[in-house]
Amino acid sequence: MAAKNEPYRPQIDAVLHRINLIVEQDWSFESPDVFNRQVSVNELARLSAMSVRNLHIVFKAYTGEHLHQYINRLRLERAVGMLQSGYYTNERIAGYIGFANVTAFYNAFKKYFGVTPARAKRGTLAFGATPAVLMHAFNLAYSIREIHEKPLLFLSHIGDYKFTNTSAFETTTWDALYEYANCHNLLPEEEEYWGICYDDTGITQPDKCRFYACMTVNTPVESRLKSRIKSMILPRQLYAVFCHKGSYTLLDTFYDAILKNLPQEYLLGEGFILERYLNSPAVAPEEELLTEVWLPIVTR
Structure with missing residues (x-):
């Protein structure tokens, strides 16, 4: 803007x-x-x-x-x-x-x-090719988990998902969310950091991709119109959860692999596709980064 x-x-x-x-x-x-x-x-x-x-x-x-x-x-x-x-x-x-x-x-x-x-x-409406990476390079083990309801604070971003994987983005989003939650007595016993990825980079132009940087809070709160930090409730949903270890730059290829490895008894649902960040580039080397990818599923 x-x-x-x-x-x-x-x-x-x-x-x-x-x-x-x-x-x-x-x-x-x-x-x-x-x-x-x-x-x-x-x-x-x-x-x-x-x-x-x-x-x-x-x-x-x-x-x-x-x-x-x-x-x-x-x-x-x-x-x-x-x-x-x-x-x-x-x-x-x-x-x-x-x-x-x-x-x-x-x-x-x-x-x-x-x-x-x-x-x-x-066919496909891809705007860019993902580098080829052998599927067996990834751990494709998964677990089935359910989110009941989860109150979140979030900051929205429109732009290339590559930028969301940088330390500069972390400083202006998740660090800002933590500061806000701390100041407003919203910190849970153990905070969680999530990302909501709205768009498929094979369909949406990279500079128009929508992303929410999210943090859990201890109670639902109302969004303030004049504040960039908004709130929402993550709705109840069943997920297949995969864990990616390594650079965020390989996440696109990881998605390709896990989407081909969904449990046979489930279909991909229409809910949010989520990422949960178990550690941070600020404290962990790139090869040790742990990212859970939560795919919404429904029974066949």
Whole structure:
């Protein structure tokens, strides 16, 4: 965001979080009018305590996209992931992401990506290749765990996931979250540091990837509109948990390996994909870094 718009960043973060929650939701059982009302500029302007005009201006300055271009891109990129999973029909996807019918979805998809949903299902929309690493170089052991509910503080980031793996990013996010929690008596008995990765780097352009740096707290709290540090509840979900040891730069390839090694009795669910950081680059050498990857799963 341009410097003159920085005072509005917490408000834009609130809007982006609301959009993320809406896009992640299953809209199959609601009319398209309900989805459209939820993402209307009047509703988002009310949330941000800005005028409609100012929201349009500041949102574009921060994200580089017009508000509804941004929303449309997110739900169409979500559609690509659903197509490539092979579990969903076009009709199911159209309803899930809030389109009125499959024709409207088909036309919007082809206009944005330049290919039909069927073509995207067969191929890939990758923006960059992941270096080839032998799968047997990774430990693919997993455990099945469930999160019931977990209150979090978070700071949101839009940009290349590579930056989230740096010590500079750690200082401005997780260190800031710890300081905030300490000052507001929110520290749990043992804090946990998590990342929420919203986007697939094979679908979303690297500079548009969404990431939340999160820290557990001892009790749920309400987000403050004018604070960049927001709060949320991680919902109940079953996960397959894998542990990666080594450089964060290999995480993309690790994801490729573990997604091919999901337990046979489960399918990849639609919940958050999580990373839990068991140590830090500030105290551990790169080859000793431990990162748990939590894949949401549902029973076949």
